[in-house]
Amino acid sequence: MSQLLLDVNELTMRFGGLLxxxxxxxxxxxxxxxxxxxxxxxxKTTVFNCxxxxxxxxxxxxxxxxxQLAGLKDFRISRKGLVRTFQHVxxxxxxxxxxxxxxxxxxxxxxxxFAGMFKTPGYRRLEQEAMDRAVHWLEEVNLLQHANRxxxxxxxxxxxxxxxxRCMSTQPELLLLDEPAAGLNPRETKELDELxxxxxxxxxxxxxxxxxxxxxxxxxxxxxxxxAQGTPxxxxxxDEVKQNPDVxxxxxxxx
Amino acid sequence: xxxxxxxxxxxxxxxxxLACLMLGVRLSAEGTRLTVVGAGADRWEWILAGVAVVFFxxxxxxxxxxxFGRIPKPSLGALKPQDSTLKRLKPWLLAAxxxxxxxxxxxxxxxxxxxxxxxxxxxxxxxxLNIVVGLAGLLDLGYVAFYAVGAYTxxxxxxxxxxxxxxxxxxxxxxxASFGFVLGFxxxxxxxxxxxxxxxxxxxxxxxxxxxxxxxxxxxxxISGIEKPTLFGxxxxxxxxxxxxxxxxxxxxxxxxxHKVIFLYLIAVLLVCVVIYLINRLMRMPxxxxxxxxxxxxxxxxxxxxxxxxxxxxxxxLGASTAGFAGCFFAARQGFISPESFIFIESAIILxxxxxxxxxxxxxxxxxxxxxxxxxxxxxxxxxxxxxxxGLLMVVMMRWRPEGLVPMKRPHLELK
Numbered sequence: 230m231s232q233l234l235l236d237v238n239e240l241t242m243r244f245g246g247l248l249x250x251x252x253x254x255x256x257x258x259x260x261x262x263x264x265x266x267x268x269x270x271x272x273k274t275t276v277f278n279c280x281x282x283x284x285x286x287x288x289x290x291x292x293x294x295x296x297q298l299a300g301l302k303d304f305r306i307s308r309k310g311l312v313r314t315f316q317h318v319x320x321x322x323x324x325x326x327x328x329x330x331x332x333x334x335x336x337x338x339x340x341x342x343f344a345g346m347f348k349t350p351g352y353r354r355l356e357q358e359a360m361d362r363a364v365h366w367l368e369e370v371n372l373l374q375h376a377n378r379x380x381x382x383x384x385x386x387x388x389x390x391x392x393x394x395r396c397m398s399t400q401p402e403l404l405l406l407d408e409p410a411a412g413l414n415p416r417e418t419k420e421l422d423e424l425x426x427x428x429x430x431x432x433x434x435x436x437x438x439x440x441x442x443x444x445x446x447x448x449x450x451x452x453x454x455x456x457a458q459g460t461p462x463x464x465x466x467x468d469e470v471k472q473n474p475d476v477x478x479x480x481x482x483x484x
Numbered sequence: 485x486x487x488x489x490x491x492x493x494x495x496x497x498x499x500x501x502l503a504c505l506m507l508g509v510r511l512s513a514e515g516t517r518l519t520v521v522g523a524g525a526d527r528w529e530w531i532l533a534g535v536a537v538v539f540f541x542x543x544x545x546x547x548x549x550x551x552f553g554r555i556p557k558p559s560l561g562a563l564k565p566q567d568s569t570l571k572r573l574k575p576w577l578l579a580a581x582x583x584x585x586x587x588x589x590x591x592x593x594x595x596x597x598x599x600x601x602x603x604x605x606x607x608x609x610x611x612x613l614n615i616v617v618g619l620a621g622l623l624d625l626g627y628v629a630f631y632a633v634g635a636y637t638x639x640x641x642x643x644x645x646x647x648x649x650x651x652x653x654x655x656x657x658x659x660x661a662s663f664g665f666v667l668g669f670x671x672x673x674x675x676x677x678x679x680x681x682x683x684x685x686x687x688x689x690x691x692x693x694x695x696x697x698x699x700x701x702x703x704x705x706x707i708s709g710i711e712k713p714t715l716f717g718x719x720x721x722x723x724x725x726x727x728x729x730x731x732x733x734x735x736x737x738x739x740x741x742x743h744k745v746i747f748l749y750l751i752a753v754l755l756v757c758v759v760i761y762l763i764n765r766l767m768r769m770p771x772x773x774x775x776x777x778x779x780x781x782x783x784x785x786x787x788x789x790x791x792x793x794x795x796x797x798x799x800x801x802l803g804a805s806t807a808g809f810a811g812c813f814f815a816a817r818q819g820f821i822s823p824e825s826f827i828f829i830e831s832a833i834i835l836x837x838x839x840x841x842x843x844x845x846x847x848x849x850x851x852x853x854x855x856x857x858x859x860x861x862x863x864x865x866x867x868x869x870x871x872x873x874x875g876l877l878m879v880v881m882m883r884w885r886p887e888g889l890v891p892m893k894r895p896h897l898e899l900k
Contacts (some may be wrong), residue, residue: 281787283783283786283787303786303787304786304788304789304790304792305789307786307787307788307789308789312787312788313787314787315783315784315787319781319787320784321776321777321781321784322780323776323780324773324776324777324780325897327897328773328897331770331773331897332770332773332774332785333789335770335773335774335788335789335790336789336790338770339770340769340770340771342769342771342798345765345769345770345771346765346769356770395788396788399788399789
């Protein structure tokens with residue numbers, strides 16, 4: 230069990246009478262790309278919200294590195310190394326790209342007021358380290374030449390990449406990507422595809438992905454979970470899922 | 485066209501109703517009874533003229549707006565020299581400004597220096613509230629409470645325990661900060677309007693507490709005879725107390741009551757410089773970036789591991805401590821404080837300074853504080869109409885320069 234990074238058991242989320250997520254199980258190992266797919270409104274984003282602490286799940290356990298996450302506050306969860314992106318890009322659009330990267334590293338910086346007031350050596354060192362990390366990740370997603378532009382002025386595809394880079398600068402172990410390819414053109418989708426694989430292979434993190442772009446999902450996933458109407462429908466390797474009659478039925482409707 | 489006509493009739497109607505109630509009738513006491521007395525004919529003419537102005541103003545508002553649009557906006561940007569020359573000149577300009585501020589009081593009248601000191605207090609308050617409202621985006625309508633905490637801290641500590649001004653300065657800031665902390669903790673999960681209402685209530689609570697806790701605070705009578713600050717133990721009075729020395733005796737010069745005023749002014753300049761430096765650093769520190777980020781997108785901040793309660797609380801606490809600073813100095817300058825000095829209108833004026841100046845902009849807040857304290861003094865004859873002019877100024881500003889006198893320009897961090 231120890232090699233499991235994320236182990237979700239019987240996760241349930243109820244809004245009044247609506248059962249949005251019903252006993253979902255998820256397992257993510259180290260250095261694995263796992264996807265969640267399902268028709269619109271299946272409850273995929275709700276699962277993400279439960280994992281990242283934006284909702285407190287009604288029931289079930291979320292074990293991350295052997296620690297219980299269910300019930301923790303959102304910012305505590307992300308400090309443990311589980312960081313998410315959003316379906317709609319959420320950047321600090323009036324701040325520059327580099328500032329976006331530094332805000333994400335807030336907790337790695339010296340936030341002691343007196344250290345900052347007098348620019349102590351320790352404060353400067355941490356600030357420099359954060360800057361280096363920011364530069365590294367901007368290089369990684371090919372945005373370094375835009376570092377001083379306001380984030381809101383970037384092209385949409387670049388904003389998507391910046392959001393991923395911003396998450397990566399917090400040094401997570403598990404990255405939750407909520408529809409990262411939405412609104413990207415085929416070339417950008419391909420770049421994203423390569424980026425995600427590079428994150429797994431070179432930077433040794435795991436990725437949990439929600440995506441509608443089946444080409445992307447089938448191409449890069451190590452394991453796929455299918456959810457329909459909040460309930461787990463199937464799971465397995467991309468090939469298994471593709472051939473599963475229940476999945477085909479859920480996507481295409483019954484004949 | 486019909487829309488503007490309707491708008492004009494509606495506005496004129498509202499004006500008429502309000503003017504009739506406020507200006508058209510008057511209650512006068514006749515023996516033990518009150519009777520309603522109508523206004524005289526000339527007043528009615530004024531009211532009708534006012535209604536006509538509103539009617540035609542609304543009717544032709546698009547054209548008036550176009551007219552106003554043609555008036556060139558003062559572009560402060562054009563006045564600024566090139567970035568590179570500015571960078572070279574900046575230390576010199578700052579030095580000249582500080583030297584000017586220090587020399588200036590020796591050349592003008594005592595009243596002018598006193599007014600300048602008052603202005604500096606408002607600058608401090610404006611800068612403090614600017615942290616909360618401008619940088620962190622939290623609307624605080626009870627800011628004056630922290631000002632009161634600072635003032636009463638010094639007054640009470642000096643009255644009961646004989647603490648000196650210099651010892652009380654940090655204590656007042658700390659105590660105001662802890663009040664900010666205690667208030668902020670439960671309140672900061674509220675947003676926008678709700679936060680404004682709760683802070684408004686808190687401001688009133690402090691004032692009413694001070695008013696009613698007669699045993700300690702003296703209630704509405706306030707506290708008088710608060711000690712003036714000393715210069716390394718040298719007093720500025722005519723005759724020194726026991727085992728103390730006065731400033732004029734020490735330096736062997738004639739006694740001049742103006743020295744005290746100038747000394748207070750110089751303390752205020754010092755305090756304002758410290759506050760400006762601190763806030764300047766804050767804006768460039770991680771916490772300053774976090775405030776900005778939190779104002780832009782709270783959800784993204786949470787997902788990145790920023791603790792929003794701590795970040796908001798720090799803004800609230802730092803703003804409060806600045807008010808504590810200002811309050812302590814205010815008590816020392818006045819020598820007398822009472823709850824009267826800490827009414828809601830004060831909060832409103834400080835907020836107006838921040839909004840007029842341009843939220844988040846330090847230069848703007850300083851300019852606005854100067855305008856807001858000096859204008860009423862210059863227009864003493866119109867003191868009855870002070871609030872009217874205040875309102876007019878707000879309306880004109882919001883129509884003409886909604887982003888404030890000097891819109892905020894944040895120091896962006898740049899990658900070299």
